[in-house]
Amino acid sequence: MxxxxxxxxxxxxxxxxxxxxxxxxxxxxxxxxxxxxxxxxxxxxxxxxxxxxxxxxxxxxxxxxxxxxxxxxxxxxxxxxxxxxxxxxxxxxxxxxxxxxxxxxxxxxxxxxxxxxxxxxxxxxxxxxxxxxxxxxxxxxxxxxxxxxxxxxxxxxxxxxxxxxxxxxxxxxxxxxxxxxxxxxxxxxxxxxxxxxxxxxxxxxxxxxxxxxxxxxxxxxxxxxxxxxxxxxxxxxxxxxxxxxxxxxxxxxxxxxxxxxxxxxxxxxxxxxxxxxxxxxxxxxxxxxEVSKWSRGGYKHSYPKPKGKTFRLRPDDDKEIDRPSDTLENTILRRGSTRKFDRVPITFIQLSNILYRSTRGIPADFLKSPESTLNDIYLIVNDVEEIPQGSYFYNRGRNVLELLNEGDFRRKATQLGLGQELPGNASVDVFFLADLTNVLNEFGNRGYRAAQLEAGIIGGKLYLAAYGLGLGASGLTFFDDNVTRFFSPHAQAKSTMFLVALGKSE
Ligand SMILES: Cc1cc2nc3c(=O)[nH]c(=O)nc-3n(C[C@H](O)[C@H](O)[C@H](O)COP(=O)(O)O)c2cc1C
Structure with missing residues (x-):
């Protein structure tokens, strides 16, 4: 083959x-x-x-x-x-x-x-x-x-x-x-x-x-x-x-x-x-x-100009972030998937720190730089202070959340997450979607491995970031095409790779 x-x-x-x-x-x-x-x-x-x-x-x-x-x-x-x-x-x-x-x-x-x-x-x-x-x-x-x-x-x-x-x-x-x-x-x-x-x-x-x-x-x-x-x-x-x-x-x-x-x-x-x-x-x-060609590969990622209302992320700088964050070793030892989320808000700063920090620092031969990506991030915000409930796109190029649709999507989140309660109760659900046509054009079938792996790595970082800040997280499975439909037209033709729910563990 x-x-x-x-x-x-x-x-x-x-x-x-x-x-x-x-x-x-x-x-x-x-x-x-x-x-x-x-x-x-x-x-x-x-x-x-x-x-x-x-x-x-x-x-x-x-x-x-x-x-x-x-x-x-x-x-x-x-x-x-x-x-x-x-x-x-x-x-x-x-x-x-x-x-x-x-x-x-x-x-x-x-x-x-x-x-x-x-x-x-x-x-x-x-x-x-x-x-x-x-x-x-x-x-x-x-x-x-x-x-x-x-x-x-x-x-x-x-x-x-x-x-x-x-x-x-x-x-x-x-x-x-x-x-x-x-x-x-x-x-x-x-x-x-x-x-x-x-x-x-x-x-x-x-x-x-x-x-x-x-x-x-x-x-x-x-x-x-x-x-x-x-x-x-x-x-x-x-x-x-x-x-x-x-x-x-x-x-x-x-x-x-x-x-x-x-x-x-x-x-x-x-x-x-x-x-x-x-x-x-x-x-x-x-x-x-084939390997030489692969290793020279680089994937250009462009972000569309936001059409909706935007909210600039406000992550803490390196000095500030160390204050609320636990050591890496303690965080890994404490980590465990949240089995039930409390329906309480997290702060916008917490979400900013988690998203901003988790989407950086991946040195990989399939990424042009440790800051580039194969996946787009979409969110359902159920309860985050300062920003309305709704569906969002994370525009990494501008470091803003773009509001796609305002509304209470807790029930929808449960449905998208295979009927599990976790995404409905979480404060935020982070979905990874990739434009597989582009990824496969660039890398062939092996691009599929790379896109899934990158989603898993960022998902793993979301876990560490959430637990480092005293919050909880869980990876989740999902109804593939329903997720794409939910975030469309913005997510049209993209494929769902992975989902992580974030919030306070009960
Ligand atoms: C990729 C991935 C997908 C997962 N999907 C689900 C899921 O759909 N439902 C669920 O309750 N837990 C899910 N989990 C959590 C796992 O069940 C959990 O990681 C596993 O039981 C090990 O427990 P721990 O994370 O507490 O160490 C998922 C975890 C990962 C990494």
């Missing part, structure tokens, strides 16, 4: 819309385990967290550590901090059906289908190699010994941030762990749930002074082979080079030895959803030429 044959994306996107997904019953007896557990590999313990950054959540999440050109190699302990703050187990809750191990970042259905691997050079305390991160015992397991970073450099057509990184985090998705509940829609969740992890990882890397970047342009087969993945079931999704060395690792294009390690069965049986494999294959990059 060809990345440029974008009918594949439209086909997948259209068959996984709500309403339209086939009814499904959850087979609790066959629920997959939430971890990848290798049977015969010894754990290498990661040092416990020792020092805290004390950087605030709102500062860390809105900035990216720009390339100063100077060398910095994060320690093993810093790597441990990053892994814990993006994918570690932060609480265990006992339920009649068994314990749930909640993680640092939100995840659809608490199913935690995103796995994390590290490809590293020699760093103090850890030999060069390819490792799997196991959150259940907070350890690494070695899959390959030696410096394999050259293969990643080869897979990314020599991407400089990859070639100079002492280590790169690779995120994968194990489809069945999510499709057990969400069927073929799980492919969208791959990017939403990877996005919330990356929001935490970017914020933590800024807090610890570690350069980072998100790289989606890579030859899929090379990265999958490097990790020894069974690609019918698990695939690489994103690469995040961390730190900087003065010298680049030479690109390696040699044949790699196959590896295979046995892992515990996820459940008794697994159901295959061919449409997931099809869209993944259609959005795969297969040649260096």
């Amino acid at each position: 060809d990345n440029r044959e974008t009918n594949a994306t439209w086909k997948y996107h259209n068959i996984t819309k709500h309403p339209g997904m086939p009814p499904h019953y959850m087979d609790w007896e066959n629920q997959p385990i939430p971890f990848k557990i290798y049977k015969n590999l010894d754990p290498i313990k990661i040092p416990e967290i020792q020092t805290l950054s004390e950087s605030t959540a709102l500062t860390s999440l809105s900035k990216s550590f720009t390339d100063t050109g100077s060398e910095h190699v994060p320690s093993l302990s810093a790597l441990g901090h990053l892994l814990y703050l993006c994918a570690g187990i932060t609480k265990k809750v006992k339920y009649p059906g068994g314990d749930t191990y909640f993680r640092a970042a939100a995840c659809t259905g608490a199913l935690y289908h995103i796995e994390i691997y590290i490809v590293t050079s020699d760093i103090k305390g850890l030999d060069a190699g390819v490792y799997h991160f196991s959150p259940h015992d907070f350890s690494l397991r070695r899959l390959r010994k030696g410096d394999f970073r050259g293969f990643l450099a080869g897979a990314t057509a020599g991407d400089e941030s990859i070639a100079t990184a002492p280590f790169t985090v690779v995120c994968t998705s194990t489809f069945w762990r999510n499709s057990w509940k969400y069927q073929a829609r799980a492919y969208r969740h791959t990017f939403w749930d990877n996005g919330t992890i990356l929001a935490n990882l970017l914020a933590a890397s800024f807090a610890y002074g570690i350069q980072s970047k998100i790289v989606l342009g890579f030859i899929d087969t090379v990265v999958n082979k490097l990790l020894g993945l069974d690609t019918e079931k698990e695939v690489a999704v994103s690469l995040i080079p961390l730190g900087k060395l003065r010298t680049q690792v030479p690109v390696c294009k040699e044949e790699m030895e196959e590896i295979h390690y046995e892992a515990e069965a996820l459940s008794k049986t697994e159901v295959d959803y061919p449409s997931i494999r099809e869209i993944h294959s259609a959005s795969s990059l297969t040649t260096e030429k």
Whole structure:
């Protein structure tokens, strides 16, 4: 399949819309385990967290550590901090059906289908190699010994941030762990749930002074082979080079030895959803030429001149924002999706800080600058001081909210959010919509991965910003076309990517 044959994306996107997904019953007896557990590999313990950054959540999440050109190699302990703050187990809750191990970042259905691997050079305390991160015992397991970073450099057509990184985090998705509940829609969740992890990882890397970047342009087969993945079931999704060395690792294009390690069965049986494999294959990059083109990609985003009444956001500056905002570590430890919102207002300053800060600081190979975007943001304001209830468009170019329609849309918000009460009770609902035609023209099918992932990252940042200010948030699913219709004509022809509700937790 060809990345440029974008009918594949439209086909997948259209068959996984709500309403339209086939009814499904959850087979609790066959629920997959939430971890990848290798049977015969010894754990290498990661040092416990020792020092805290004390950087605030709102500062860390809105900035990216720009390339100063100077060398910095994060320690093993810093790597441990990053892994814990993006994918570690932060609480265990006992339920009649068994314990749930909640993680640092939100995840659809608490199913935690995103796995994390590290490809590293020699760093103090850890030999060069390819490792799997196991959150259940907070350890690494070695899959390959030696410096394999050259293969990643080869897979990314020599991407400089990859070639100079002492280590790169690779995120994968194990489809069945999510499709057990969400069927073929799980492919969208791959990017939403990877996005919330990356929001935490970017914020933590800024807090610890570690350069980072998100790289989606890579030859899929090379990265999958490097990790020894069974690609019918698990695939690489994103690469995040961390730190900087003065010298680049030479690109390696040699044949790699196959590896295979046995892992515990996820459940008794697994159901295959061919449409997931099809869209993944259609959005795969297969040649260096395709990757080079992708990495040079840049997406021009223009904002229409506002027609309606506008309200300029009033975010606090860097000094002011630190006062009401909790530290990043405390915020991540306290974070948990709001299960019920109080019907009370939040202030316009709070909304300004949350929106402004969350939409910045994403260093990614699919964005021209950390401030550019593939998604547009639309809002339903149920209760925010100083501005009327209604539907809005966030014009990032002018940093204003444009009022589209004034009115009480609480009931509408509930309907759009699949009939769930959360968006109706929340103070504000933030919808992500992308002009998929433009995105696919620019990037081919892989643009779909990028648009979904970016929505997930900003969604993850919204969580951190809200909790950093003592508020609550929840990611939500939605009735796709009804959302577009609701925000039209402004949102005409755009596709709904994701939804996050914000407010005060009851
Ligand atoms: C992408 C995404 C979509 C979600 N959709 C819903 C939803 O539709 N309804 C809901 O009640 N919770 C939703 N959640 C919240 C998850 O259920 C929650 O993150 C998960 O149970 C883990 O709990 P925690 O966030 O409190 O750690 C969503 C979360 C994410 C990240």
